[in-house]
Amino acid sequence: MSDMDEMDDGSGVVKKFMFLNRKAPHGTVYALEGLEVVLITAAFDQDVSMVFTDDGVYQLMKGVDTKGIEVKDFSKTYRALEGYDIEKLYVDQVSLDARGLTEDDLIVDVTVLSVDEMANLMAEQDVVISF
């Protein structure tokens, strides 16, 4: 098959998209906006994975109460991802350790990866979008 054949009209092409979440859930709009982008991307049937690293791991914390800061608690929305067929959620082990967190502190089931495993996963992607 030549390169031209592969390109065709673009329909049916599935790319590997990684959404990298590095910021704490509140205080900036990155986490919520990033989550909305992922939910919209789900409509295009792409191969989507989400990664939580650095302060981004706080986005998945269980038992959040945002009443005191008067913003919406969207942590429950991560549980809806499964219904959107987004099931590849990865968390960086070092980021969890540095914050004294374990998988049990998180609101969804995730795969915890070492730095090397994460680097390999990133290298496989067609597109990496960082929030």
Next chain:
Amino acid sequence: MPMVNIAGKEVEVDEEGYLVDLSQWNEDIAKYMAQEEKVDLTESHWEVVNFLREYYAEYQIAPAVRVLTKAIGKKLGPEKGNNKYLYELFPYGPAKQACKIAGLPKPTGCI
């Protein structure tokens, strides 16, 4: 944003008519929104509206239509979890219209 008077109560809606503060929602508001959308509320409509409110309470978002259809099928059976059934109830889009009636924001991913 515009205010509308529903059954003697002033409520705020956005430019597309969606309820701004979902804690204000009640059956009168649902009936008003349905009238705006030209939907005659039957028990089958209420089933979907109530389902959406439960979904929102659990996940804090209004689901995209594809996700709504799948979730309804899971909970209420395949004869209800399909486009034909849901579009017959809500001809201008089940997610869009039913969410409005349920007092939820416009679904994320509703393009």
